[in-house]
Amino acid sequence: MKRNIWGLNLQELETWVVGNGFPRFRAKQLRDYLYKRHIFHFDEMTQFSQKMRDWLKENGQIDKPVIISRAQSDDEKTIKLLLKLKDGSLVETVCMCHHYGNSICVSTQVGCAMGCIFCASTRKGLERNLTAGEILAQMYAFKELYDIPFHSIVLMGAGEPLTNYKEVLHFIHLANDPELLNISYRNITISTCGIVPQIYRLADENIPITLAISLHAPNDRIRNVLVPISKNFRIKDVVSAAEYYFKKTKRRVTFEYILIKDMNASVENAKELCRLIGKMPCHINLIPINSTEHIKLYPPEWKEIKRFQDILLKKGKETTVRKQMGDEIQAACGQLKRRYLNSVT
Numbered sequence: 001m002k003r004n005i006w007g008l009n010l011q012e013l014e015t016w017v018v019g020n021g022f023p024r025f026r027a028k029q030l031r032d033y034l035y036k037r038h039i040f041h042f043d044e045m046t047q048f049s050q051k052m053r054d055w056l057k058e059n060g061q062i063d064k065p066v067i068i069s070r071a072q073s074d075d076e077k078t079i080k081l082l083l084k085l086k087d088g089s090l091v092e093t094v095c096m097c098h099h100y101g102n103s104i105c106v107s108t109q110v111g112c113a114m115g116c117i118f119c120a121s122t123r124k125g126l127e128r129n130l131t132a133g134e135i136l137a138q139m140y141a142f143k144e145l146y147d148i149p150f151h152s153i154v155l156m157g158a159g160e161p162l163t164n165y166k167e168v169l170h171f172i173h174l175a176n177d178p179e180l181l182n183i184s185y186r187n188i189t190i191s192t193c194g195i196v197p198q199i200y201r202l203a204d205e206n207i208p209i210t211l212a213i214s215l216h217a218p219n220d221r222i223r224n225v226l227v228p229i230s231k232n233f234r235i236k237d238v239v240s241a242a243e244y245y246f247k248k249t250k251r252r253v254t255f256e257y258i259l260i261k262d263m264n265a266s267v268e269n270a271k272e273l274c275r276l277i278g279k280m281p282c283h284i285n286l287i288p289i290n291s292t293e294h295i296k297l298y299p300p301e302w303k304e305i306k307r308f309q310d311i312l313l314k315k316g317k318e319t320t321v322r323k324q325m326g327d328e329i330q331a332a333c334g335q336l337k338r339r340y341l342n343s344v345t
């Protein structure tokens, strides 16, 4: 069977190349063809001998996804791509242009098993994990189309990154590799719905990536409704894990909190959230829910959102309200994919 070499790091390429009788330095050239020069046909890798090119054609392949749909916001600051993978799976990825640079939001799974009631990606459950190469390919899809550099990465697209731990970490190391994309660990954010043991594991990796936790509630009762997987992890334990992460990495954790009318946005909810978090240094990102077609949940009135934020600010909690980007192109989780599937089925 042919080996897919897209997503292999230098060491893995070396093992493959040297193991098949070619000199070690060929692996470096192969890496550069793949990740720097964007050459994906073995015949065009003219630095290699004919013998090596023939061997590559016979034994290797470069599995890159195909871009099947593209959407751009009116201000051109948000671009979303829908990609089709080798097995036909569909994956969404979004690039946001900020004043400080371009940020990409990547998916880590096809579908999602977590079942959050507001999220379009989880409607059909988990189909499969993405490989590190498939996550990396989302970045290269933008690079090939627009030839843009990336400043930061958020693992906040479809899927729960901490339940695809090994591939996600491999991807992070690839993205950080100075010979690939050279993204600093600090500019990589993993967003998780709070898989407690994996937060501890990540903290112990000793890499200073940023952790965002989708909290969305001030207590277990509300959280169990919004984020069903949380029945396995008490909210207090999620916050303790965040505290451990901060102590180990010195990176302040972000708590994401989707604001939903009549569910989690009252004055009492805000006060309870302050009590829950206590004195831990953190950042709170309030996200007025992006209403989707499939579920009748709505954002609170603007004055309620402000009131919620003000309570947190008064208690000394650094709190921002997330700017909505790309609303008109269905940039929220899973919406472009759902629309595409609805149009073809």
Ligand code: SAH
Binding pocket: 114, 118, 119, 120, 155, 156, 157, 158, 159, 160, 161, 191, 192, 193, 194, 212, 213, 214, 256, 258, 287, 288, 289, 290, 291, 292, 332, 333
């Ligand atoms: N499983 C991970 C990452 C994917 S979801 C996690 O739970 O963090 C990441 C984020 O997508 C959520 O925190 C939430 O901020 C956002 N999101 C999903 N559906 C949304 C919706 N309908 N409106 C607003 N934000 C949404």
